[in-house]
Amino acid sequence: MSPAVAARWLMLTGMALALGMLALGTVVLLQARDVAWEQAKQASSNLVTALERDIARNIATIDLSLDGVIAALQEPGIDQITPELRHKAMFDRATTAEHLGAVLVLDAEGRVAASSNGSASEGVILADRDYFRTHQHQPNAGLYVGHPFRSRLRNGDPSVSVSRRLPSPDGQFQGVVMAALRIAYFADLFDRLDLGAKGSVALLRTDGPLIARAPFNPADIGRDLSRGEVFRQILGGGPAGTFVATSTLDGVERFYTYRRIGSLPLVLSLGVSVEEIYDAWWRKAYAMGSILVVLCAAIAALSFLFRRAILGRIAAEDALRQAAEELSVMAATDGLTGLANRRHFDARLDEEWRRAIRGSTTLSLLLLDADCFKAFNDRYGHLEGDEVLVGIARSIRRCVRRPADAGARYGGEEFVVLLPETDAAGARTIGEAIRAAVEALDIPHADTPFGHVTVSIGWSCCYPQPGQAPALLITEADRALYAAKRGGRNRVAGQMAGLAAA
Incomplete structure (x- = not known):
């Protein structure tokens, strides 16, 4: 096992142990949280039942x-x-x-x-x-x-x-x-309850008016609560039930337990603050959570330090490997245009040639040449000439989009495009698209009949056969390129390999 793999497994083992401890602690805390909620739910239900019986008995009297x-x-x-x-x-x-x-x-x-x-x-x-x-x-x-x-x-x-x-x-x-019946009766009854600092208990009519509430506020008596969230929950439920909602009167989120009083148009609602239900649980969670975090952090830190010590040893190797990869990319790329260079293209051509033989598929190639490029350099200078080559390369990238297609700088002002599984019509179409894209750059060139930079393109297409050399495709494309030059430049010409020029 290599040092990197060993470091990785050590790190994963340490993290797994830390996460396992956290998961176990979380499960225990969540169970304690559920217990706190169930206890509050049971206590609320018992209180509401006792209050409902007291009120129902007094009204019956x-x-x-x-x-x-x-x-x-x-x-x-x-x-x-x-x-x-x-x-x-x-x-x-x-x-x-x-x-x-x-x-x-x-x-x-x-x-x-x-x-x-x-x-x-x-x-x-x-x-x-x-x-x-x-x-x-x-x-x-x-x-x-x-x-x-x-x-x-x-x-x-x-x-x-x-x-x-x-x-x-x-x-x-x-x-x-x-x-x-004096509302002081309900106030005295509710004052006997210990619901915490933010708890509440209320008696309402089923059409919305508040009859009594603790904490007591005289201004709340008779207030219509029919549009509040709490009342809508009660109205939409059965004779008894529970829900969590925020009070319209004071904005406190509570766990509500309600019960309708017999067949009377009255409903008793008891609310315990959600925050206070979980208050003791939070104190326990903070204490236990702090211990777990410290332990897990210690395990993670030790694993990380050991891993860093191992990885420090192979960091130089990674840097050398990265440098080698960058050199490899640079060796396969033309520094001016960003396209593949001649050597990389030759390797791709050989690879695609063999693949086409195995699959009995077509292979097409475009050969491009900037028209009157020497005259352009003489008039405008080599820096401007380089910009022309960059523009042609950009046009090739815009028109050649399939992952398998490959554009390259073939040498000087010549470019080549390899098109696997492309027939003659496809090669001609792509060649015409590149020619039009270069012409659309509208780079001034006073020494051509067109007044701007253009390219001539030759294409060739064949079904590679065993025993044939890939150079056949380049030779035929070169012939087609010269035919385009003789035909007046700024055009596309081509032929199937081994046949007369189109």
Whole structure:
């Protein structure tokens, strides 16, 4: 095994060991990350379930109070007893629910007909409240939890209504029985939770209004969140679910767990900050990751130093080899035009000749000569003459594009182009393209009939046969070139090898 290969394998082994350690550490950290997420998910689900049951139980207690008021109002002779007894009969169960405000009986016009707080609020008209309009127009609304409002009877205390329709004996709308549940109940309930510095819990109606939220902001009560990302996720899900979203209220990304409260138009949403879920995990990841990085860096550094020591020994050989390759390229290239030189072309011709014999394919060759080039040099100088040769070489490169085709400087102002697997028509076409490209350079030349630099091109084409020499192709192309010169220059002439000139 060579030193370079040994150094390479050592480097690869060291890197593989380092990467293996990193991969193992990454797997362990990712598993710990998943565990942190699952723990947060389970804890959130348990909290939401407990909150949902507490709220549902309290609303159910309020509903019992409403049923008691309705049952008392439907008792025969209720209007004949004393006001004190009537009040006790209707509202004796109205104080059992936590944070319950007033329980009101509204008549068909929305006027307070009776109140658990006494007669002070009687006569107040509440026909504009959403719970009254809902029961007035929807006989089957059942138990209705309304939009949050500020009480007109308790100095603007934020509350939410829990109400039922009060029917007459024949089923007609007779009014509404309503209990005001203070939003302070939800605030106290939510304050008992420890959700971290950026956690939140909220109670919303399913049509968008916010009823209560922690952290608490009085300005948020009643705010319509129906256009927010969190609400859209809840609305698009089932009765319960989880998702990750950014809050419209404070811009914090949270993991949300939500649950709808029974058949009520309420949904409870609990959000734990994604950042805080992973906070402990990040501390562990930083500690473990730092150790892994140091170990892997040490292994990589030792492997690199050893490899550099080995490669330093063969660096001189590489430099010598590169220099030899550059000399080889220079030896095969014409220094002025950048095309292949005569020696390289001769080798290519011999190679393609043998390939054409094996494949029984055609081989074509173009021989180019700059017209009246000696006169050009005499008039314009050799530097300008060199520019002409460079321009001709550029034209050849533009017209000869196949990888197997080869253009070369044959000597002086002569150029040659080798075209494997090209028939006579193809050779003639490429020759005409090169002639036109040179003429399009429009280099002034006062000593030619055309007034600018031109080239004459001779082409030859043959099917190489065993025993024949490649020189046959050059000889025939040379004859064709002289025919083009005799014909007036700036033209293309050619023939199949061994046949009369075209």
